[in-house]
Every structure is written in C-alpha cells, then in structure tokens.
Amino acid sequence: MKKIQRRSALASLGMFSFGISSADFLVKEKTIRINDSHSIKKQTLKTDILVVGGGTAGVVAAIQAGRAGKKTILLENNSQLGGTTTTGGVAYPGIFFAWGQQVISGIGWELVQEAVALNDDTLPNFSIPHGKNHPRHQVRLNGPLYSLIIEEKCIEAGVHIRFYETPTKITFKNNSWTVETIGKGISTEIICNQLIDCTGNAYVTSLAGFELKRGEEVQPGSLMFELGGYDFDKLDLNLLRTRYQEEIKKGNLDNTEFRNNIVGLLKSQGDNISHVLGADSTTSELHTLANLKGRASLLRTLRFLRTLPGLEKTKLLDMQPETAVRETYRIAGHYEVTHEDYVTGKHFDDAVSYSYYPIDLHDEKGIIPKHLNEGIVPTVPLRALVPKNSRNLIVAGRCISSDRLANSALRVQASSMGMGQAAAAAAVLAHTHKTTPLEVPFQELRQLIEAHGGIVPPLA
Amino acid sequence: MKLKNLVQKSLFIFLGILYFSGNNPSGKIQYFGVPTLVAPVADTRYFILDFKDDIANDTLWQQISAEGYPLRYTRPIRTGVCFDNKCRPLDVTIHWNPTGRYLGFELPEKEFLSKYDHEPFTAEEYEQLHALLTDQFSPLGSFHYNEIVPQADSTYDKVDAVSGATSANVLEYVVEGAAFTTYKLWNITYGSSQQHVQQLTEKALTPALVQLLLESPDMQDKLWALNHINGFITPDATLRQTLLTYISEKEFTLAERAIKSLNSRDLTDKTLQLEFTKKIFPASYSLKKLLLQKLQEAPALQPEVVQLLRKNLSSFTGESLTTLLDLWAHHAIFDSETRTAVEQLRQHSNPFIAKKAEIFLQKSTRPTTQK
Numbered sequence A: 001m002k003k004i005q006r007r008s009a010l011a012s013l014g015m016f017s018f019g020i021s022s023a024d025f026l027v028k029e030k031t032i033r034i035n036d037s038h039s040i041k042k043q044t045l046k047t048d049i050l051v052v053g054g055g056t057a058g059v060v061a062a063i064q065a066g067r068a069g070k071k072t073i074l075l076e077n078n079s080q081l082g083g084t085t086t087t088g089g090v091a092y093p094g095i096f097f098a099w100g101q102q103v104i105s106g107i108g109w110e111l112v113q114e115a116v117a118l119n120d121d122t123l124p125n126f127s128i129p130h131g132k133n134h135p136r137h138q139v140r141l142n143g144p145l146y147s148l149i150i151e152e153k154c155i156e157a158g159v160h161i162r163f164y165e166t167p168t169k170i171t172f173k174n175n176s177w178t179v180e181t182i183g184k185g186i187s188t189e190i191i192c193n194q195l196i197d198c199t200g201n202a203y204v205t206s207l208a209g210f211e212l213k214r215g216e217e218v219q220p221g222s223l224m225f226e227l228g229g230y231d232f233d234k235l236d237l238n239l240l241r242t243r244y245q246e247e248i249k250k251g252n253l254d255n256t257e258f259r260n261n262i263v264g265l266l267k268s269q270g271d272n273i274s275h276v277l278g279a280d281s282t283t284s285e286l287h288t289l290a291n292l293k294g295r296a297s298l299l300r301t302l303r304f305l306r307t308l309p310g311l312e313k314t315k316l317l318d319m320q321p322e323t324a325v326r327e328t329y330r331i332a333g334h335y336e337v338t339h340e341d342y343v344t345g346k347h348f349d350d351a352v353s354y355s356y357y358p359i360d361l362h363d364e365k366g367i368i369p370k371h372l373n374e375g376i377v378p379t380v381p382l383r384a385l386v387p388k389n390s391r392n393l394i395v396a397g398r399c400i401s402s403d404r405l406a407n408s409a410l411r412v413q414a415s416s417m418g419m420g421q422a423a424a425a426a427a428v429l430a431h432t433h434k435t436t437p438l439e440v441p442f443q444e445l446r447q448l449i450e451a452h453g454g455i456v457p458p459l460a
Numbered sequence B: 001m002k003l004k005n006l007v008q009k010s011l012f013i014f015l016g017i018l019y020f021s022g023n024n025p026s027g028k029i030q031y032f033g034v035p036t037l038v039a040p041v042a043d044t045r046y047f048i049l050d051f052k053d054d055i056a057n058d059t060l061w062q063q064i065s066a067e068g069y070p071l072r073y074t075r076p077i078r079t080g081v082c083f084d085n086k087c088r089p090l091d092v093t094i095h096w097n098p099t100g101r102y103l104g105f106e107l108p109e110k111e112f113l114s115k116y117d118h119e120p121f122t123a124e125e126y127e128q129l130h131a132l133l134t135d136q137f138s139p140l141g142s143f144h145y146n147e148i149v150p151q152a153d154s155t156y157d158k159v160d161a162v163s164g165a166t167s168a169n170v171l172e173y174v175v176e177g178a179a180f181t182t183y184k185l186w187n188i189t190y191g192s193s194q195q196h197v198q199q200l201t202e203k204a205l206t207p208a209l210v211q212l213l214l215e216s217p218d219m220q221d222k223l224w225a226l227n228h229i230n231g232f233i234t235p236d237a238t239l240r241q242t243l244l245t246y247i248s249e250k251e252f253t254l255a256e257r258a259i260k261s262l263n264s265r266d267l268t269d270k271t272l273q274l275e276f277t278k279k280i281f282p283a284s285y286s287l288k289k290l291l292l293q294k295l296q297e298a299p300a301l302q303p304e305v306v307q308l309l310r311k312n313l314s315s316f317t318g319e320s321l322t323t324l325l326d327l328w329a330h331h332a333i334f335d336s337e338t339r340t341a342v343e344q345l346r347q348h349s350n351p352f353i354a355k356k357a358e359i360f361l362q363k364s365t366r367p368t369t370q371k
Helices: A006-012 A056-067 A106-118 A131-137 A143-156 A203-207 A237-249 A262-268 A284-305 A339-344 A404-410 A413-432 A442-451 B002-016 B123-134 B179-189 B192-204 B207-214 B219-227 B237-246 B252-261 B270-278 B285-295 B303-311 B318-330 B336-346 B351-365
Strands: A026-033 A039-052 A072-076 A160-163 A165-173 A176-183 A186-197 A225-228 A315-319 A351-354 A379-381 A393-395 B030-032 B043-048 B059-064 B070-083 B086-096 B102-106
Touching: A039 A056, A039 A176, A039 A413, A056 A072, A056 A106, A056 A143, A056 A186, A056 A413, A072 A165, A072 A186, A106 A143, A106 A413, A106 B285, A106 B318, A143 A160, A160 A176, A165 A186, A165 A203, A186 A203, A186 A413, A203 A393, A225 A284, A237 A262, A284 A315, A339 A404, A351 A413, A351 A442, A379 A413, A393 A413, A413 A442, B030 B123, B059 B192, B070 B179, B070 B192, B086 B179, B086 B192, B102 B123, B123 B179, B179 B192, B207 B219, B207 B237, B219 B252, B237 B252, B237 B270, B252 B285, B270 B285, B270 B303, B285 B318, B303 B318, B303 B336, B318 B336, B318 B351, B336 B351
Parallel strands: A039 A072, A039 A186, A072 A160, A186 A393
Antiparallel strands: A026 A039, A165 A176, A176 A186, A225 A315, A351 A379, B030 B102, B043 B059, B059 B070, B070 B086, B086 B102
16 A cells, blocks of 8 residues: 655645644654554644643633734644533533623633524523523523534634643743643644643643642532433323432432432433532543443433333433533632632722622532622632743633632633633733733733723723 | 603603502402503404413403504413312413513402412412512423422322422422412413414514514513514614614613614615614624624625725724624625725734735635625
8 A cells, every 4th residue: 555645644634724734833743653553743843822721711712812813722632622511511601791791702702602693593681680590691502513613713713723632741941831742643742932721620730830729529520411202291200209219218329410309300301410429520530430420320310210100211312422520620829719709799900801600519419509699790810810930821711719619600611711811811912022921011911802802800 | 653652651650650459449459560562452352372271261362552553462361270189260361561571460350369278369479479470581481380399199280289398499489378370370471372472463563563662661572572673574764773772782682682683675775784884883892793794694885884894994803803804705895995904904913814814815806796
C-alpha cells in the first residue's frame, strides 16, 4: 500500500479548510517511531493564549480571545465542545435575566440565541417573576445543535481546537507557560503567554502548583437520560411509591440515587433527576467511577421499573455519555466570594460580570433552592478568578474562588459564560500590555468586555 | 376610537380595585381580575365545542363589542368533587379574557364552594383560589392528581383532599382542604377551554384589535398580541408604529417579540425600514443582533438604510460587525462606497476583523444575482 504523507492526509480530510491545522502555531515537530507501524508525533506550539477546557466557560473564553485578535488554542479532552451543556446534557443554561433586566449577555448569550433560532425554539418570557419560577428563565437548547454552533464560532474566531488532549505538566518560565499535553498519537508542548483554566476542576491551577480548596463533601453529579414507553397519567403512583420503598428497604435500590422520588423520576423521564453521590471529574479514574456508578444505578432502576404495572415496556431512549459533575475543587484566589457576598449582592470595585441563581446546594436528599431577595444581583470580582501568587493565569467557571454555598450558585452555566468572557478579556489585555490579568487597566478591561457585548456591573 | 376611549376610562376603575370580589348585589359570589378589554357587550354568541374533558357542558359563550371584538369568554362548569365516597357538585362559571388569560370565576346564586369537611370557603379562601387560578405558571399544571392526594383511593380520580393527606409540596398551590377543587379548576382554566378561547380570538384578529390588546396593562396580553401578528394579520401603519415603540431596552421580551412580529412585507415600507434601522444604534448587544438579522428578511435594503449603517460602521464591534457584514453580503451591497469603508477594516490591527473584512471583499468580487 502506498504510504500517504501526513500533511496530504490531513489536507484530504479537510483539516486546513476547517481551520484546525496547527501550522500557524507550529514551532517544531518530529515523529518518534514506536515500532514498524506506529509512531507518535511530538509537536511544540506557540500561542498568545491557551484555554484549557472546552466547556461552558472555555468556549466563550476562546471565542473572546480569538475575536480580540489573539492567537488562541483551545484544549478539550473530550470529543466535542460545550461540556455540561452538551456532553453532560444539562442543555438549559441560565440565568441571563434578573428582575426584568439582562445581566449576562455577550458571547454566551449570542451562542444560546443562535441555537434557539436555528431550532425554531422560542426564548422564555423573561419578564415573569423569579423565585420559584426560576426554571422558567432557563433557555432550553438542542444540545447537539449547540455543540455544532459553538464549534463553528470557535473556528470563525480563528481558535485552534485540539480534542482528546489533556495537560500533564505545566511550568512557568520567562513570562510564559509551557503546557505539556498528551493525546491520541500525539505529545505536545504548548508555549503560551497567558493561560486560562476552564477545566471546572481547577486542574491547570493544580498542575501549576497553586493552592486549591475543596470541602469534605461535594454535591452529587447527575447522569442525564431519557425514559419512555409508558403513560405517566395512567400510572398508579401510590402503588409505585410503595413498591419503590419496599425495594429500597430490601437493599436492592438506593434511596439517594433518584432523590427517593420514583414519581419525580417517571415524570421527568430522567431529566436532571439522577444523583451520583461523590461524583468527581478531576481525574480519569474518578470520572470513570462517577460514570460507572451513574450507569449502574440507571440500569438497576430500569430493570426494577419494568417489573411494575404500567411500566413493563419502559425503554431507555437516550443517555448522555458521561455523568455531569457539580462540584470538585475551587481555586484559592486573591478574593473568596462568600455566601454573604452572594446573597447580599455585594458590589465589588473590580466586578467583571454578574451572576444570578438561587443558592442551589444538592445533597443526598435532593435540593431546595434558596432564592435571592428581590433586586439582588451578585457580582463576580476579577480577584476571585486569579489564583493567589500566580501570574499570567486566570480561571473561569465553577472553580472560581468562593465558599461552598456561594459556589453552589456561581457554578451555573450563564454565570460561567460571563466569567469566561471576562477572564479571556483580562488575558487578552494582559498579553497586549505584557502583564498579568490582575494588573490590566481596569477601564480598558471593561471596554473590551462591553465591545464584545458583555455586561459589566457599573462602577460603585 | 370609541373602544379605545372606553378602555382608557375603564382602566382607572380597574386599576383602583384589583378585582371585584365577594358577594355582589345579586348575591352571587364572584371574583374578577383586570380585563383585557372593557366595552359594552353588544352581543353574545355561543359555540358548541369538543373540550375533550369530563365536564358535561360543551358550550363556550363569547361576549362581543359593537365592533365585533371578543371581550370575554365564559364556560359554565358542572362536575363532581368527591370525598369519603360522597360527592358534591361543583357548579362554577369560569371567565377568560380574549387572549386566553384567566379573568375570574363566579358561582350561581346561593351556591358556594366547600372543603373536605363540607365547611364553606371563607372570603380569604375565595381570594386565595382566585389568586391561584390567576397563576398561569402554577405547578398544578404538571402535577398528577395522585401527587395532589397521595393517600387517596387511586381507583377514583375525583377525590378531594383531606388536609393531612395533601402532599407537602402541593400545599402552597392549593386551598387547604380543597386541593382537588383547586387542581380541577386550574386545569380547566388552562386546558382545552383556554385553547378554544384563543382560537376563536385568532379568527377575529384585525390590526385594530391587536392594537387594543397591546394597550392592555397586562404583560401576558401584550405578549399574546405580539405573538399573533406575524402570520396572522398584516399590520397597518398605526400598528407598525406601535411595534416600533416596543423595541426598546425597557423590556427585552417585548422588544424581542416585537422584532419577530414584523415580516419581510412590513420591511418593504421605506419609512418603517429606516425607523427600524435607527433602533440599532442605541440598542444593547442582544437586540442589535436581532435587529440586524431581521433586516436580512427585507426584500431589499433602502439606500438610506445602507447609508446610515455605513456612516455608523465604526460603532459596530465584535459579533455585531460580523452580522452587519453578513447583512450587506446577503443583500449584495457591494457599491464602491461600502467597499471603500470595508477596505479600511482590512487594515485593522485586530486580525479577526481584518479577516472578516477580507471575506466580505472576496464575496463582493464574485458574480451575484441582484436581489
């Protein structure tokens, strides 16, 4: 068989037209032969900004950096972008509006709006009151469609996407980060001036050697799936409840797995009802465990459901490829957002975005959200996105420096999108001014975020 | 406009008292909210409909004004609510506004509602019921009756609650001791009856009626009206002007629906297109994009509009600049002035913007079909 040159093979796959060629970033490349038929490519790339984690915050950060004209690489260890919204299946980002006003806009909102339009969906009525109606403010998306749109937007912004790669070593030298990564058939060294940690688990911050925080207990994760094959209105719910409790007493089912609520499970058909206790996505090993636990629980419960009257033909129609995780590590930042800060809507002098969500701490019994008082809209200070003692490093998303209760609200998708845009804007200016995100001219930072549609809380 | 004046005069009265309540002079118990339209009833029509529910009565009454506008819909409900294997008839009339919004309920003379222990409702409980029925977002819409009364005999679906058995998470949404009555009335209010009400109003829609619906003080009425323009009626000049006033930062959802309510035919109006375009410059990022995208639906951009956009080119940043260039490319706006303006962007220090300009200019050199 004729040997195909790698470059021509990539060209035939259309890699260059998709903008995923690494040519613009390549410093050097060599091939390490493993045996007669296999080799590993070893590359050194150089970029202005590296975003690690292509989830809710990371996608927005990468697009912001690209649109601001910086050379940007986005590293994602999964097969698609979007994280919790797509791979996790929690495809209803919120909340963008508070008390009748939009509080989170910009790139994240643009992506959401495009996905809504292309699916002929209708945006919710954002004028309805908050409080117990807060789920009605979440925007339901077609998850797979959203993943296509955000991928296209990244490419349009000139972002170089690298799937299936994960960092193994991070060092800071001569005002630059060197991030070593490993992927399928490739080992890469990426040199960047600014590094944005959007892993959700503060994994980059950890590898770089900075302090992290974590509670003894973490919120459960959720495996999203879809059940069908039954008519909920025809079910004898009392009988089902009794049989469910009997099965739990026998030890065949665990009352924490579906919030001790078989009616909720059947009514939701699997939408955000599963609880996987201790779910952690920090390492492959831990995330594997969370996935195995979530799937085993679902299979066990599905078999049980099919023994019940009216549920004999219950089917598993769909299931997300992984258990979505709510809480792992948080950075120790220059400022820690507290529960008190959050529920009082403390206005920080260095606020770069808003966040709006009830205090939303899931536990083994379920969840009872604690709603914010009328008019309260919490803000996110830049200092909470920067690990203590670090330079040229910033985070966005749920690993923001915050106490556990504040984090239970800050972690949600719209807030993460707002943080992603703000963090990237800070990194862009840090690169331009040859400094670190915490030292960029704040007025310029505000202007850059606003120029790309973001909403920055007014100066106090 | 006669009806408009009536609406305005009546508004003071209705805002002064949020609802009529309690026993009226006829002795009937009745509770009403703010009506969408207020005008003398010129005629009453009835429609025999298939409601696909278990209520025996299949008639929906429609009160109309002299202009033929539907003012109110009414359905008498007679059904049974039972407990302890004994049933008490539920005899109540529900009223809807023309937009399908719940208006109120009334009971026949000497009739009253009672609870599980046959105790009549108190005045506070009637008020609570009225408030619960007003809440279109109540979780009662997604509860199964067995969730309302978990201990009820599950073979019998008309069982009212005993207070101790009502699910804790349901209590907030029902009158205590009358959970099933509340549940039943709420589901009738927001079930097939409401759909029939809306369908009948849709048949009567005219630009003048939509204009009146938009003047309702209720947000739900306004949204219903905005959602029933594009594809339902052709707005006249007055309505188009009203729609433009909704495109502001005061209320995003109203603005978003007002933009959606316009179609390509509306955008052929030179004045409207220009006024619509002027909304772009002060608009927020979210609305700016929606406005620019809507202009893509216009059969052609007016020269004044192109000029205005070109003059303000420097005010577009980030994605809004991309959307503007896409708009021009879509309408093949490749004249020399526009090309010159974009040429300058090609030299932009931000490579993202320079690239976007380059793409536009490449498109401008391709042969195009004039729109």
